Amino acid sequence: xxxxxxxxxxxxxxxxxxxxxACPQDxxxxxxxxxxxxxxxxxxxxxxxxxxxxxxxxxxxxVITVYRENKKKGKEPVATIRNVKSNMTxxxxxxxx
Amino acid sequence: xxxxxxxxxxxxxAEAAIRAGCQAYFGYPITPQSEILEYLADEGRKRGxxxxxxxxxxxxxxxxxxxxxxxxxxxxxSSSPGISLMQEGLSYIASAELPCLVVNVNRGGxxxxxxxxxxxxxxxxxxxxxxxxxxxxxxAPSSVQEMADFVFDxxxxxxxxxxxxxxxxxxxxxxxxxxxxxxxxxxxxxxPAKPWATTGKPRSRERNxxxxxxxxxxxxxxxNLRLQEKYRLIAEKETRSESxxxxxxxxxxxxxxxxxxxxxxxVEKAREQGIRAGLLRPITLYPFxxxxxxxxxxxxRGVLVVEMNAGxxxxxxxxxxxxxVPVAFYGRMGGIVATPDEVVRALDVMVKKDVELNxxxx
Amino acid sequence: xxxxxxxxxxxxxxxxxHRPSETLTDTLLHYCPGCGHGVVHRILMEVVEELGVQEExxxxxxxxxxxxxxxxxxxxxxxxxxxxxxxxxxxxxxxxPDKYVFSYQxxxxxxxxxxxxxxxxxxxxxxxxxxxxxxxxxxxxxGQMAPTTLLGMKTTTSPTGRTVExxxxxxxxxxxxxxxxxxAYVTRQAVHTPSAARFLKKAVTKAFxxxxxxxxxxxxxxxxxxxxxxxxxxxxxNKWMEKNMFPFYPPGDIKVPHE
Numbered sequence: 094x095x096x097x098x099x100x101x102x103x104x105x106x107x108x109x110x111x112x113x114x115a116c117p118q119d120x121x122x123x124x125x126x127x128x129x130x131x132x133x134x135x136x137x138x139x140x141x142x143x144x145x146x147x148x149x150x151x152x153x154x155x156v157i158t159v160y161r162e163n164k165k166k167g168k169e170p171v172a173t174i175r176n177v178k179s180n181m182t183x184x185x186x187x188x189x190x
Numbered sequence: 191x192x193x194x195x196x197x198x199x200x201x202x203x204a205e206a207a208i209r210a211g212c213q214a215y216f217g218y219p220i221t222p223q224s225e226i227l228e229y230l231a232d233e234g235r236k237r238g239x240x241x242x243x244x245x246x247x248x249x250x251x252x253x254x255x256x257x258x259x260x261x262x263x264x265x266x267x268s269s270s271p272g273i274s275l276m277q278e279g280l281s282y283i284a285s286a287e288l289p290c291l292v293v294n295v296n297r298g299g300x301x302x303x304x305x306x307x308x309x310x311x312x313x314x315x316x317x318x319x320x321x322x323x324x325x326x327x328x329x330a331p332s333s334v335q336e337m338a339d340f341v342f343d344x345x346x347x348x349x350x351x352x353x354x355x356x357x358x359x360x361x362x363x364x365x366x367x368x369x370x371x372x373x374x375x376x377x378x379x380x381x382p383a384k385p386w387a388t389t390g391k392p393r394s395r396e397r398n399x400x401x402x403x404x405x406x407x408x409x410x411x412x413x414n415l416r417l418q419e420k421y422r423l424i425a426e427k428e429t430r431s432e433s434x435x436x437x438x439x440x441x442x443x444x445x446x447x448x449x450x451x452x453x454x455x456x457v458e459k460a461r462e463q464g465i466r467a468g469l470l471r472p473i474t475l476y477p478f479x480x481x482x483x484x485x486x487x488x489x490x491r492g493v494l495v496v497e498m499n500a501g502x503x504x505x506x507x508x509x510x511x512x513x514x515v516p517v518a519f520y521g522r523m524g525g526i527v528a529t530p531d532e533v534v535r536a537l538d539v540m541v542k543k544d545v546e547l548n549x550x551x552x
Numbered sequence: 553x554x555x556x557x558x559x560x561x562x563x564x565x566x567x568x569x570h571r572p573s574e575t576l577t578d579t580l581l582h583y584c585p586g587c588g589h590g591v592v593h594r595i596l597m598e599v600v601e602e603l604g605v606q607e608e609x610x611x612x613x614x615x616x617x618x619x620x621x622x623x624x625x626x627x628x629x630x631x632x633x634x635x636x637x638x639x640x641x642x643x644x645x646x647x648x649p650d651k652y653v654f655s656y657q658x659x660x661x662x663x664x665x666x667x668x669x670x671x672x673x674x675x676x677x678x679x680x681x682x683x684x685x686x687x688x689x690x691x692x693x694x695g696q697m698a699p700t701t702l703l704g705m706k707t708t709t710s711p712t713g714r715t716v717e718x719x720x721x722x723x724x725x726x727x728x729x730x731x732x733x734x735x736a737y738v739t740r741q742a743v744h745t746p747s748a749a750r751f752l753k754k755a756v757t758k759a760f761x762x763x764x765x766x767x768x769x770x771x772x773x774x775x776x777x778x779x780x781x782x783x784x785x786x787x788x789x790n791k792w793m794e795k796n797m798f799p800f801y802p803p804g805d806i807k808v809p810h811e
Contacts, residue, residue: 153590
């Protein structure tokens with residue numbers, strides 16, 4: 094499971110709820126508090142965010158910044174097999190820092 | 191090198207536009223000025239000008255707005271009904287403080303009217319024919335030579351003050367052929383830099399916005415005050431007129447454009463009859479030569495305004511004269527051009543009335 | 553915008569999306585909550601920033617809710633008279649052919665008062681991008697009927713629902729424009745879901761590429777909502793849009809240039 098989180102610029106949020114609807118993890122809700130514009134702003138209410146950026150994609154006011162773990166795996170070559178038609182490289186998975 | 195040619199007014203104007211470094215012309219055909227579009231579509235394109243026949247005058251003036259906002263020297267031309275269509279665009283251009291040249295080859299109106307010459311667009315040209323408090327700088331040629339000369343002047347004035355400029359000609363001036371000499375003019379040296387234009391925002395500056403929308407009334411008032419100050423400065427520095435035999439005149443004729451040529455003929459005939467007449471010919475219709483007329487009004491017994499309309503410039507003349515002496519009007523409408531004899535007859539009426547009222551002075 | 557900026561405060565997490573930092577200003581958007589304009593602005597500016605063409609892009613704003621687009625887009629912009637944005641854009645592009653020029657217009661601006669300019673700009677194949685926001689209503693002036701208003705749809709000037717007898721049919725201006733040979737790319741998109749937003753971004757990116765290649769006019773219609781005009785919440789409006797607008801204005805590519 095990829096870990097992620099989101100940051101809301103709460104003063105710019107207009108509480109339109111599109112992000113809440115877009116979140117596949119149901120992690121977002123409107124805060125009971127209001128910002129200086131008078132809107133209930135969106136907040137992250139669970140810790141199961143995967144950093145999928147769905148919320149940010151639909152936000153009309155671009156208030157959302159999204160973070161995600163980087164779990165990129167590298168591929169390390171261990172052998173090369175040459176054959177008549179083409180070369181093939183065999184690799185193994187390795188954790189890359 | 192200057193060049194002397196025999197050309198039609200419309201074509202001389204178009205040739206001057208090319209020599210003045212006009213980068214783009216956007217226009218639409220309408221009689222009696224389609225030759226401007228046609229000449230530029232041929233000659234202009236050959237010499238590097240962007241010439242686009244737009245889908246209407248409305249599109250034309252908005253293309254002028256876009257081109258001017260992008261920092262280019264641009265122009266359009268039309269005739270009365272088409273100029274009416276452009277009024278919204280001109281209001282925007284003036285408010286956004288963009289330079290451009292608009293040519294009105296005035297024809298008879300109102301409505302679809304005639305294709306014959308007229309001066310019925312004076313109000314529209316000089317009083318800010320579109321909505322809001324703005325003015326165009328208006329130059330009124332009265333010869334083919336001036337049709338050419340004023341193009342250079344109008345472009346320079348438009349750039350100097352960031353204001354639209356208009357050449358108010360008429361159908362006869364557009365069609366007549368006369369000798370014209372094109373002045374030497376180097377656009378590269380004359381066209382100023384335009385750091386305010388929308389050419390693509392580099393890192394080194396903030397973005398440029400060309401707009402006439404200022405929703406806060408305080409801001410809109412500031413913009414208006416700035417425009418008014420600009421017009422005050424233009425009036426102070428750029429008012430032009432020409433006098434003909436006014437030094438010892440007892441009766442002053444005031445006329446512009448084609449009517450001025452008729453009036454000049456009338457002055458010569460009147461002098462032959464012993465009437466000491468003179469002519470003041472406004473060259474800038476905005477700013478209007480109020481001071482020149484006021485000064486002359488102090489030395490004459492009456493003013494006769496000659497126009498090809500129902501009486502438009504006569505109102506500005508009356509304002510300038512401020513009741514010092516009688517102001518009379520002679521005008522023909524519908525595209526009819528008066529003859530010098532008609533004007534002399536009108537002058538006779540004025541002279542006779544003056545004699546009746548002021549017997550002792552005679 | 554997706555990138556791999558590392559922020560040590562966030563414990564092994566890296567930033568994978570943040571709003572465009574150069575091309576969107578900090579000015580609060582005046583649009584109603586949930587309005588599609590905000591998403592389209594953001595996506596347009598993401599593309600400008602990612603392609604690195606902020607210095608070469610000039611936009612033309614309409615009269616309509618997006619009249620203040622130049623407060624939000626950090627590029628050189630011109631405000632056009634109502635309906636005339638594509639004429640203004642034509643002149644800018646003719647005079648500055650190496651710059652990217654786009655007009656951004658609503659359904660009144662593009663398909664009512666500006667119909668002549670829209671058709672003729674497209675007919676001339678002007679090498680610009682026209683972004684057309686279609687929410688079937690006039691938002692800025694308080695919710696009047698638009699040329700694209702659906703039959704039966706209630707607006708302040710069709711209070712009992714649009715009828716053919718009084719107001720004719722909804723105008724499919726996009727399909728009309730697509731028939732013109734000078735038009736290279738016509739697509740209809742939306743911004744109400746994450747995948748719709750991704751598709752729009754691809755479309756805008758393609759349009760900029762086509763403009764660079766001088767292919768002709770690119771025309772992107774964004775079927776969008778108007779929560780205020782339709783008198784619904786943003787979520788309700790999006791659902792209504794899917795149910796009622798999409799059948800008549802179906803998203804998808806209508807015309808693509810030959811490769």
